[in-house]
Amino acid sequence: MTSRWTRAQDLARSRSVGALLITPGADLRYLTGYHAKPLERLTCLVVPADGDPVLVAPALERAAAEASGVEVEIATFGETDDPYALVGSLLPADAVVAVDNQMWAERVLAFQRRFADVRLAGPLLAELRMRKDPHEVAALRDAGAAIDRVHQRMGEWLRPGRTEREVGADIGRAILEEGHEQVDFVIVGSGPNGASPHHEVSDRVIQEGDPVVVDIGGTNAAGYCSDCTRNYLAGGTAPREYLDAYAVLEEAQQVQREHARPGVTAESVDAVGRQVLADAGLGDLFIHRTGHGIGTETHEEPYIVEGNELVLEPGMAFSIEPGVYLEGRYGARIEDIAVCTDDGLEVLNNTSRSLTVL
Template sequence: MTGTPTAFTAGDYEARMRRAAEAATAAGLDGLLVAPGPDLVWLTGYRPVETERLTLLVLRAGQDPVLVVPTLEAPDAAAAAPTLTLRDWTDGKDPYEATASLVDAGGRFGVSDNGWALHLLGLQKRLPDSRYVALTDALPMLRAVKDAAELERLAAAGEAADATYEEIRKVPFGGRRETDVAADIADLLRQFGHSQVDFTIVASGPNGANPHHEAGDRVIERGDMVVLDFGGLKHGYGSDTSRTVHVGEPDAEEREVHDVVRAAQEAGVAAVRPGAACQDVDRAARAVVAEAGYGDRFIHRTGHGIGVTTHEPPYMIEGEEQPLVPGMCFSVEPGIYLPGRFGVRIEDIVTVTEEGGWRLNTTSREMAIVD
């Protein structure tokens, strides 16, 4: 995919806000309170600076959305979200007074997960009988099902991550620090169109046994297994892919572990189909790892949703019975981690279609040999 996708329209955002407000009512809520962060971006297209000053979108079914915003940020808010009604407040005034009349004194509201405790406690103090629930608990699938325009953006981000992997395989690994390779990955992600790089995991040798290892000063050696996991945002939507490469020829055990993870990843993707539960994907991947004798070395969930952030619902984990529906996008990323030795992880972003799972990452999952 090339070019820039068509921008979302005011009508697109209005439809999302209306759908969210209706979903809140169906969930027994009196409305939603949305702070700056991914939910606000998805609902309105507005991405304000996140500071101690209160910014809050109030959504209620049958009422116009209202954005409470600091006066000094009102011009930017009006330009980014021209259909919103703004209620501004100035420094030195009580922002919760500006909000209180929009919220029922005894109402129950969903609050976006990344809202500041400072603001929620301030609102509770103003309205002590009001009640609040985390948005992920109340409406976990609010952003989970992507429309065609969102899938286009996710596919573009996936293609850019794939292009990055193909190029990073060509650079020297041995004798360089993990941070050097991580910097190369970040540069490539930007070169292929990412506006934001969120993470560049380069975990060599024993560091690979830590799933979230931060690239450090360890010098990569010949004979190392190296876990690569990277992603960010392109056109506002996320990429996230993992491959495990080897510096020079691997030994038999390293090949075996990599083959097990690759088979587990294939099984997880094969389990993706409409009507299956999220936990079915986890079970399918985990069964392969357990059968090979490494069950206690697969120490994280099999996957997470992705969209305007790289981690969001749904989650592929035991106990999550949410059924898969077409348009959901999530990672499938089993791993095996052997402390003090090495780790292996393979990850693709997969979207649910009527026929099953469609990978948004298409690079080879065979072990790549690098210099």
């Protein structure tokens, strides 16, 4: 982890930032390996642009921090001590500080009272986090294989007569059984519910012939996420309109996978698939971006969306997930996680992308 925070220091100096202040969340885990609990007591990694980082933590959390293997000094405070004063004692009063993007508002306000210039650290840390090293790619590969194994078992649970909620509960247990440390989300969108991209589960009973969108993901022990969407038919026969749209969607996602590689822009990956759908008269049914970066968070940089002129580089990992959604009738989405190699693309999800009839 040392190389990560030393690179963060280099970037901080280049942006005239005196220190990074990082509280529990993906940034802290990325920089230290510590998956700290987000408690009402302050835990904050202080990364000065020059000098050694210090983890400020409640005394009762020292053992947990040490057990995580953090490689920085730990400074603790007692129940009646002021942790913000402790952070302030580690930095000059006129320091320019950058706080993690997900820091709680009360903590941001407390640091604003202590430091004159408080900025966001997110843009700086995103430059580090969106370029995965070989160990991170291996962790993402492991997560992708684990979620593939869950999709391969879908026939155990998804069938007419069961509710989305019942199926979702079984999927959640399988996500843990197949190698994840936690369940991040389970979407089971049957029939018209599939037309809502972020529908989760409901008490709707799955009917024979229902197209079902299943989008699932979790986090493995290394702290890296999976995210994969496949589409199923719960017996019977799907409407011809749906089958025709699905064939175009498969083509669009394939075109995007074949296009994505180092040297092309993020927005171009979105554009090539969107054009396939538009040419078939389905462009208005693709209502979201093509993808998002993935790593220690399910959604992070880089975003695969119109307007993002970022040029893809080796180590960048992201989803490719075009979809079509016809409100009140059905939806479909095909999603893979992929990572740019030195000269191409490695796709980390490898189950069938075709409509699977159960």
